[in-house]
Amino acid sequence: MRPIGSKYLLEEPLGRGATGTVWRARQRETAGAEAAVAGQPGETVAIKVLKEELANDADIVMRFLRERSVLLRLTHPNIVRTRDLVVEGDVLALVMDLVEGPDLHRYIRESGPLTPVAASLLTAQIADALAASHADGVVHRDLKPANVLLAEQGGQMHPMLTDFGIARLADSPGLTRTHEFVGTPAYVAPESAEGRPQTSAVDIYGAGILLYELVTGRPPFAGGTALEVLHRHLSEEPRRPSTVPGPLWTVIERCLSKNPERRPSAENLARGLRAVAAGIGVHATPAQIEAADGVGALLAPDPAPAPVPETPGVDPAGATQVLPSTGAGAPSHYDPAAATSVMPTSGPAGVADPTAVMPPVPAQPPQSEDPHPWQSQLRAARDRNEQTQVQYLDPSEDPLRRRPQRPQQQGQQGQYGQQGQQGQQGQYGRQDQPGQYGQQPPQQQQPPRPAPPQQYQQQHQPQQYQQQHQPQRYAPPPPPPQQYAQPQQPPQQQYTPPQPPPQAPAPREPRPPRQRGANPMRIPGLGCLKGCLFTIVLFVVAGWLIWELTPLQGWIAEGKGYWEAIGDGISKVTDWISTIGEATGSGGTTGGTGQ
Numbered sequence: 001m002r003p004i005g006s007k008y009l010l011e012e013p014l015g016r017g018a019t020g021t022v023w024r025a026r027q028r029e030t031a032g033a034e035a036a037v038a039g040q041p042g043e044t045v046a047i048k049v050l051k052e053e054l055a056n057d058a059d060i061v062m063r064f065l066r067e068r069s070v071l072l073r074l075t076h077p078n079i080v081r082t083r084d085l086v087v088e089g090d091v092l093a094l095v096m097d098l099v100e101g102p103d104l105h106r107y108i109r110e111s112g113p114l115t116p117v118a119a120s121l122l123t124a125q126i127a128d129a130l131a132a133s134h135a136d137g138v139v140h141r142d143l144k145p146a147n148v149l150l151a152e153q154g155g156q157m158h159p160m161l162t163d164f165g166i167a168r169l170a171d172s173p174g175l176t177r178t179h180e181f182v183g184t185p186a187y188v189a190p191e192s193a194e195g196r197p198q199t200s201a202v203d204i205y206g207a208g209i210l211l212y213e214l215v216t217g218r219p220p221f222a223g224g225t226a227l228e229v230l231h232r233h234l235s236e237e238p239r240r241p242s243t244v245p246g247p248l249w250t251v252i253e254r255c256l257s258k259n260p261e262r263r264p265s266a267e268n269l270a271r272g273l274r275a276v277a278a279g280i281g282v283h284a285t286p287a288q289i290e291a292a293d294g295v296g297a298l299l300a301p302d303p304a305p306a307p308v309p310e311t312p313g314v315d316p317a318g319a320t321q322v323l324p325s326t327g328a329g330a331p332s333h334y335d336p337a338a339a340t341s342v343m344p345t346s347g348p349a350g351v352a353d354p355t356a357v358m359p360p361v362p363a364q365p366p367q368s369e370d371p372h373p374w375q376s377q378l379r380a381a382r383d384r385n386e387q388t389q390v391q392y393l394d395p396s397e398d399p400l401r402r403r404p405q406r407p408q409q410q411g412q413q414g415q416y417g418q419q420g421q422q423g424q425q426g427q428y429g430r431q432d433q434p435g436q437y438g439q440q441p442p443q444q445q446q447p448p449r450p451a452p453p454q455q456y457q458q459q460h461q462p463q464q465y466q467q468q469h470q471p472q473r474y475a476p477p478p479p480p481p482q483q484y485a486q487p488q489q490p491p492q493q494q495y496t497p498p499q500p501p502p503q504a505p506a507p508r509e510p511r512p513p514r515q516r517g518a519n520p521m522r523i524p525g526l527g528c529l530k531g532c533l534f535t536i537v538l539f540v541v542a543g544w545l546i547w548e549l550t551p552l553q554g555w556i557a558e559g560k561g562y563w564e565a566i567g568d569g570i571s572k573v574t575d576w577i578s579t580i581g582e583a584t585g586s587g588g589t590t591g592g593t594g595q
């Protein structure tokens with residue numbers, strides 16, 4: 001089990017997507033005030049740990065933090081609730097409610113298409129979720145069956161939309177530099193493919209594709225390459241499969257309009273789909289059938305669709321619109337949809353050249369001597385999250401048993417936001433000094449911490465991002481000080497025989513083979529075993545000596561009892577002593593007589 005933040009423990013992976021891995025996880029302690037859901041210790045949650053690639057991109061980190069409030073405020077029965085956001089060093093993670101059940105993509109693959117009624121009712125619930133998020137100004141932009149989880153409620157499938165906000169993270173210019181395409185071509189709206197401005201209508205297009213797939217088992221536009229699929233989105237009209245009832249087809253067709261202004265609002269889509277479901281079912285009344293036939297009238301477009309906010313420039317540091325200090329000169333219009341259209345330039349005729357909407361990415365991030373602005377935001381977010389506690393966790397220890405010790409910080413306040421911030425600023429204030437990162441030997445870190453592992457210190461310093469995104473600030477590292485040149489020398493040097501100082505070092509003598517203990521491994525109970533063996537050997541030798549040197553053999557051969565043998569022995573000894581005494585006495589008498 002791996003800790004994420006100070007509050008969660010990852011238990012097992014649930015699945016992997018393009019943007020990260022989702023884990024089943026457990027809450028260790030109640031989350032702080034920044035979390036939307038405080039939770040209880042022991043509660044099970046799902047945590048999406050975003051790919052390192054995303055987490056290491058300063059632009060994405062910034063956006064992740066900016067979207068914190070958006071993500072945390074989205075609550076709806078058909079939206080998987082985001083409970084908390086974790087920013088820990090190079091880890092970005094979303095803590096969500098755990099949904100026990102398959103995603104819709106897997107469900108269709110395993111169980112086949114749904115009936116038109118079931119597909120209509122399920123999509124109506126997704127449209128409900130979209131209506132709520134659009135009303136809040138949030139556009140999903142990556143609607144697809146894999147992002148709909150099916151919770152079972154009272155024997156019924158309850159669809160829950162997930163991954164809000166992830167698309168906006170994933171289409172960061174930073175990421176598009178490393179990937180040719182971000183997004184899911186089968187579900188991309190024509191305006192996104194072309195790099196035109198997007199609104200909440202892109203989600204309606206996605207819902208239309210999803211609905212088509214639910215009733216047919218496959219999306220309407222397929223192809224060998226992403227480019228081919230996008231081309232079909234732009235130029236082909238979907239064909240009606242024979243299994244799709246007329247009213248339902250009317251809805252699908254309207255959702256898949258090339259013109260986003262013709263697509264219904266999410267609210268009207270939900271209403272229309274419910275009317276269709278009622279009118280095409282076997283128990284439909286004539287009035288319901290009539291209403292379903294006239295569903296087109298219900299599908300009015302959204303008079304004020306929610307716009308997709310533009311990505312803040314192509315400055316990889318993402319600072320142009322966030323912070324005035326580096327904002328000058330940024331391209332004023334970079335459509336985030338361009339991310340999905342970052343394709344090879346050799347597209348077929350008819351496809352807008354996607355590179356046309358991609359402003360040139362500057363080769364070098366803007367030069368700045370000041371600390372990068374995102375750095376302080378990231379730091380503040382960490383402070384708010386109280387992530388500092390995690391820094392002192394020893395991963396080898398069971399985090400459930402050993403709770404991290406919060407170091408005594410100066411100016412500790414009752415409110416943890418202030419408390420964390422002060423403590424961290426002090427800490428980072430020291431670390432932020434250029435030239436110290438990754439150069440200072442661990443022994444020279446501030447000593448009184450409860451053994452912060454070096455790996456943490458390297459991973460969790462904001463300069464790590466800086467090194468990647470602002471190389472110019474670190475270009476000339478100061479010459480390594482003398483005091484830590486020594487520890488880098490190989491330890492074998494202490495075995496080198498002393499040489500006269502001015503001479504070149506003589507070839508090193510071969511080291512004698514290392515003396516290892518006879519028993520390099522510790523085997524529990526081995527000492528006890530040895531003692532037992534020694535005692536047994538002692539008993540055997542003692543027994544043998546008694547057998548050989550005492551009259552025991554004779555006694556046994558004569559069949560004497562124990563006390564009888566003892567008595568005999570004593571009388572023999574007595575006789576022997578008296579015999580010796582007599583012999584001595586007679587010898588003395590004889591000698592005297594002789595004189």
Ligand SMILES: Nc1ncnc2c1ncn2[C@@H]1O[C@H](COP(=O)(O)OP(=O)(O)OP(=O)(O)O)[C@@H](O)[C@H]1O
Nearest residue numbers: 014015016017018019022046096097098099103146
């Ligand atoms: N809240 C959740 N509860 C339970 N399982 C989840 C939860 N969120 C996602 N999963 C599961 O984790 C898997 C991976 O999710 P993820 O969102 O990363 O995949 P994806 O949507 O296929 O990819 P992408 O990130 O490209 O959209 C999915 O198959 C889904 O079943």
